[in-house]
Amino acid sequence: MSPDHLAPVKTAKQPVRFRAVGFNPRANPLAAWGSFVVLIILWQIGCSTGFISELAMPSPVAVAKSLWQLIVSGDLWVHLAASGQRLAVGWVLGTVAGLAVGFLVGMFSWARSPGVALVSALFPIPKIALLPLFIIWFGIGEPSKFATIGFGVFFPTVINTFGAVDNVARNLIRMGQSFDMSTWSIVRKIILPGALPTILSGFRISSSIAIILLVAAEMIGAQYGIGALILSAGSLYQTDQLIAGVVVLSVFGLAISWLLGRLDKWLLGWR
Amino acid sequence: MRLEISGVCHRYDQVEALRDINLTIEPGEIVALIGPSGCGKSTLLSIIGGLLKPSEGKISASGAVPDGCLNPLTYVFQDFALLPWRTVAGNISLVLEDHKLSKAERAARIDEVLEQTGLADFRNAFPKQLSGGMKQRVGIARALAVRPAVLLMDEPLSALDAQTRILLLDEFSALFARTGMTAVYVTHNLNEAVRLAHRVVALRRRPGTIKEIHTIDVPIDQRREGDPLIVAHETALWELIRDEAIAADKELENVA
Structure with a gap:
């Protein structure tokens, strides 16, 4: 006689429930675009019904009109060209210098501690606070804006780059040494490609920093540029033009991110 | 090439990893280093090839190297150490590019080792596309491409x-038998040791010292899986390191 709880229980056959549900978000490009469309439609409805006052927020139609005006008058291209040039020169200067210093800090003991100390001390300074200084050093024109963007990009690039170099698999470097590869070959063929994925993802951060500093610098002293456009529209309470400027910035940022995505695909095809 | 290990000691901070190792590896000889984890066998292999500086003692090499030898002491790594951004052929090319070889010579060497290791159809594949076995074959091909005098193999089958x-064990045994290669083969797998080595060096742990050198005088290409003679050698080796393995198993990490 066996106790009850040991007796075989006879019940109907039941399927085992699938339990590993969720925690696996997937991309849906349609929903991505759809979210923009829905937002703009709601915004327009809000403006048309008077729920959102015209003063607080111009309607999408007004913004589109203002954008169109900027395009046909040709002003947009003047502003875009000025901003694009500042961004490109400033970002390239900061990135090249940052990569060079980052590699030194990542590879050599003599550069490591001084480099890390200086970068840690100077990185948190908002570069825009130094703009007056840059104007004294480099003049009121373009060079001071290049410097603001360049310095802003430089520090995060150094930090990201030496982290990237640190994280290159040591076993690969040892392999290179065990085959008597020259230091230069190891840097070029093992460390550089090994650090590249992290360096490229750092570009996304440094390019957003560059855009923020670009607008800030242009708001302080520039005749042309998206930042100048937004500032002048704001001071006249032309909110439709202000929002148009912001839309241009957002598209600008998206375009850069798309370009970096292409660069990723091209350089990191092996992943 | 003859390798002489004389009076090698090594310490990591407080821990004495190796003490007074003396060993000579004769040309054409396969020497297996066995022992439980923590006995310093991989440390010793790194010292032999000049990837680690011993606290005391030295390694000297003497004798002829093969024709066209570019890197006398060449490693095969447990984790393969392949560059993921280079193809199979590119990974082999990597170790030839620093040497004065004409393009044709380099291509010929790559073709030759790919053929030898059965990788000819995989030359344009990237490491991530390959199975573990294929990755290690690339590691072997890369090592052979520099025509090494001594192969230093660090647990090449453990992964x-x-x-x-x-x-791969069969392939190694065929390779050693065919080429008369000199090799130092680190493993914790006794079966690999008895299949491949002329002499098996059993290490004791903490500090790592040579416990016994066990000679297996059956020609390598005549050793078969399950052959009673080979099994007997394997059993003898297990008796030799059994206590060490038990001690290693019970030890806490970082307790010197």
Whole structure:
């Protein structure tokens, strides 16, 4: 006689429930675009019904009109060209210098501690606070804006780059040494490609920093540029033009991110 | 090439990893280093090839190297150490590019070792596309491309599944028998040691010292899986290191 709880229980056959549900978000490009469309439609409805006052927020139609005006008058291209040039020169200067210093800090003991100390001390300074200084050093024109963007990009690039170099698999470097590869070959063929994925993802951060500093610098002293456009529209309470400027910035940022995505695909095809 | 290990000691901070190792590896000889984890066998292999500076003692090499030898002491790594951004052929090319070889010579060497290791059809594949066994074949091909005098193999089969291990073990044994290669082979797998080595060096742990050198005088290409003679050698080796293995198993990490 066996106790009850040991007796075989006879019940109907039941399927085992699938339990590993969720925690696996997937991309849906349609929903991505759809979210923009829905937002703009709601915004327009809000403006048309008077729920959102015209003063607080111009309607999408007004913004589109203002954008169109900027395009046909040709002003947009003047502003875009000025901003694009500042961004490109400033970002390239900061990135090249940052990569060079980052590699030194990542590879050599003599550069490591001084480099890390200086970068840690100077990185948190908002570069825009130094703009007056840059104007004294480099003049009121373009060079001071290049410097603001360049310095802003430089520090995060150094930090990201030496982290990237640190994280290159040591076993690969040892392999290179065990085959008597020259230091230069190891840097070029093992460390550089090994650090590249992290360096490229750092570009996304440094390019957003560059855009923020670009607008800030242009708001302080520039005749042309998206930042100048937004500032002048704001001071006249032309909110439709202000929002148009912001839309241009957002598209600008998206375009850069798309370009970096292409660069990723091209350089990191092996992943 | 003859390798002489004389009076090698090594310490990591407080821990004495190796004490007074003396060993000579004769040309054409396969020497296996066995022992439980923590006995310093991988440390010793790194010292032999000049990747680690011993606290005391030295390694000297003497004798002829093969024709066209570019890197006398060449490693095969447990984790393969392949560049993921280079193809199979590119990974082999990597170790030839720093040497004065004409393009044609380099291409010829790559073709030759790919042929030898059965990788000819995989030359344009990237490492991530390959199975573990294929990755290690690339590691072997890369090592052979520099025509080494001594192969230094650091647990080359430890990262592979059991079936692949059997396949590669046969290939290694054929390679050693065919080429008369000199090699130092680190493993914790006694079966690999008795299949491949002329002499098996059993290490004791903490500090790592040579416990016994066990000679197996059956020609390598005549050793078969399950052959009673080979099994007897394997059993003898297990008796030799059993206590060490038990001690290693019970030890806490970082307790010197």
